[in-house]
Amino acid sequence: MAPKVLISDKLSDAAVQIFKDRGIDVDFKPDLGKDKVELLKVIGDYDGLAIRSATKATEKIIANATNLKVIGRAGIGTDNIDKDAASKAGIIVMNTPFGNMITTAEHAIAMMFAVARQIPEASESTHAGKWEKSKFMGVELTGKTLGVIGAGNIGGIVCDRARGLKMKVIAYDPFLSQEKADKMGVEKVELEELLPRADFLTLHVPKTEQTANMITAERIAMMKKGARIINCARGGLVDEEALAEALKSGHIAGAAFDVFAVEPATDSPLFNLPNVVVTPHLGAATMEAQENVALQVAEQMADYLLTGAVANALNMPSVTAEEAKVMGPWIELSGHLGNFIGQMTDEPVQAINILYDGEASEMNLNALTCAVIAGIMKKVNPDVNMVSAPVIAKERGVQVSTTKQDKSGAFEGYIKVTVVTEKRERSVAGTVFSDGKPRFIQIKGINIDAEIGANMVYTTNEDVPGIIGALGQTMGENNVNIANFTLGRKEAKGEAIALLYVDEPVPAPALKALENTGLFTQVKPLSFDVK
Structure with a gap:
């Protein structure tokens, strides 16, 4: 019997056709996601659920989804999916993390132009029948210094576009290597150096404990007088109250925000201030981006349902069902080893070296390696998963190497992870005991026996x-x-x-x-x- 997929939000006709062309039975009901009662009744009939943001895949919905094998989110955010409940039920949760990169980067560039030339205010004034040509004196982008915080996927595109505009680009990113920065044609700097040099500041980082409210009143004060700030990444990265005060005082000349600390943003300290451009989280709102993520999620879900291939899964390693039974504790250990080093490392990672000994060396090393990398990257990108982690590491110029060796010590097998930065090397090793529990067995060359x-x-x-x-x-x-x-x-x-x-x-x-x-x-x- 052919797999059956429910599309409960608005996806493109082309995405629906992908399922049909692959021989999958698909029900396209774009308004069903808003009807929780009806969704609860029918969800048990489907193997796959394709959604955007309107459908809420709650614990209750998932409990009724007795046949569901995969939930595909056309887009990045998965806050509308109870991932813990899905994992417990054995349901894969997929997203499309790379479908809206260009669109979001272009919106940041557009916002930068808008605030540089006061376009929204000038447009409003002209619509009102005024001709205030002398009032709206702008600044050129050519020759200005753009400070980019976060030079990953979207930030990297912004850097490329800004260089095309003949801007001087400086970037701060803890995971940006010097080699990668050179290839991008940007100057890698620390945050304290970037802030006072930037004529324009744009943020492209996820919101984490490290990045939340990272642009504080103190850091705004470090910026040069007349600078402008753009945020099309996540709300809450910039202290909106502090920025409003800096705008009122004239220290900051303008700001352009697509995201806010509280959304929907019906009120903000930034509203109704001169030369502040605001949009309602439109970063991914283009026809092309919406089409791209819809097509991607359809292809990913079809691949999994028909062949078992897993792409961009947030809660499942790329291993077979047979491997998962044996490798589960080792995958968990790999993530913990990477997470330990990730939390301990503040400098850009240049290389990750992984040693697999004994029993560990005989497993699916690709999955274990992906788990290690995802653990390391989790500090700066909480949405990273075992599929996207190697891609992100490669894009940031991180060299990953693995070594296998026969059983060499008291343990049947172990994994040792070493991270190399410009300043130091840091290592941690661990194993899985017979009870299935991962443990740390060595840190910095010092032997220990620590439950995690x-x-x-x-x-x-x-x-x-x-x-x-x-x-x-x-x-x-x-x-x-x-x-x-x-x-x-x-x-x-x-x-x-x-x-x-x-x-x-x-x-x-x-x-x-x-x-x-x-x-x-x-x-x-x-x-x-x-x-």
């Missing part, structure tokens, strides 16, 4: 008395319960490390208190997605 928890604290110190007491007392004083405690050292009186597995995220005052003891050279909170 959702919330952890990593410290480094000189091997001296008082370390255990300081850790225990500080955690106790801050009402943080220690579930597990692991110590390791290279030699007596030498470098030592500690890993604390705690029941909840450690509050900032506790971390500060540890630093203030003077006993630790590093105190780092860590978090892991533990199943």
